[in-house]
Every structure is written in C-alpha cells, then in structure tokens.
Amino acid sequence: MRLLKLVKIVKLEDRLFKLGITSAQTRVYKQWLISLLILHILSCLTYMIASLHPDLDETWIGKRINKINAMSFASSYSFNSSNFYKYLNCLYFTLQYFTKVGYGDIDINMTAEYILVIFGMMIGAVCFSLVSGMVAAWINYDV
Numbered sequence: 001m002r003l004l005k006l007v008k009i010v011k012l013e014d015r016l017f018k019l020g021i022t023s024a025q026t027r028v029y030k031q032w033l034i035s036l037l038i039l040h041i042l043s044c045l046t047y048m049i050a051s052l053h054p055d056l057d058e059t060w061i062g063k064r065i066n067k068i069n070a071m072s073f074a075s076s077y078s079f080n081s082s083n084f085y086k087y088l089n090c091l092y093f094t095l096q097y098f099t100k101v102g103y104g105d106i107d108i109n110m111t112a113e114y115i116l117v118i119f120g121m122m123i124g125a126v127c128f129s130l131v132s133g134m135v136a137a138w139i140n141y142d143v
Helices: 002-018 023-051 060-071 083-098 111-142
Strands: none
Touching: 023 060, 023 083, 023 111, 060 083, 083 111
16 A cells, blocks of 8 residues: 555656656755645644633734724724634734744733744744755755
C-alpha cells in the first residue's frame, strides 16, 4: 500500500519536472502551503481563546473593536459582525506575531493569549528559517 503511494509521488514529481518545476521548487511551495495552514490554525486558535473569555472587553478582540469604533464615525463593528471581518482581524493579528512585526496596535492581557503568541512566534521563526533555507538551496541548485 505504501509502495503505491511512493509510486504516485514519483510520477507526480516526473510530471512537475516535465513542466519545468524542480524538486527544490516543489519543496518551497509545499513549505509555503504548510505555513499558510499553520497561520490559519493559529488565527482560529487566537479567536477561540479570546471568545471563550467571559468578558470580551478584556481580550484583544474587545480592545480592537473599541479602537476601530473610536476611529470611525459610526460604530459599525461589533462582536456580531460577519465572520469575514472577524477572521480578517484574527489573521492580521496572527500575521503580526507570526512574522514578529508587531505594529503595537493590538494589546494582549490574558495569560492564554501570551502563551499562544509566544508559541506562534516560535513556529513562525522555524517556518521562516525553513523557507529561507529552501530558497537558498533552490538558488544554489539552479546556478
């Protein structure tokens, strides 16, 4: 059974090679997809941890909503907003700590949020290192 999967993988690599895509490129693309999946999971966990808190105003989501509503003329953003805007804000916050940019516009206060952010920073550093190494190997392979 495992040998059949191995044969399928080899055939897939042969097809990609015929298209001009090297194995180094496929590894880089695969790592990018894995990084995006990890980013999505961390975004969902970030929202889940904040939404499980009894007082949402103490979480980063509550503070973010209050800042958005203070900056806009009409307070249109709330906890009942569409899932797209909730996910967009979670993805924005997760990208900040995953890439270690940290613009400083979102504050965290809860211990669970601190633990998740530290964990996400470590995962982000590992993913960045892997992708950087694979891109360097790809460049050296092509030269």
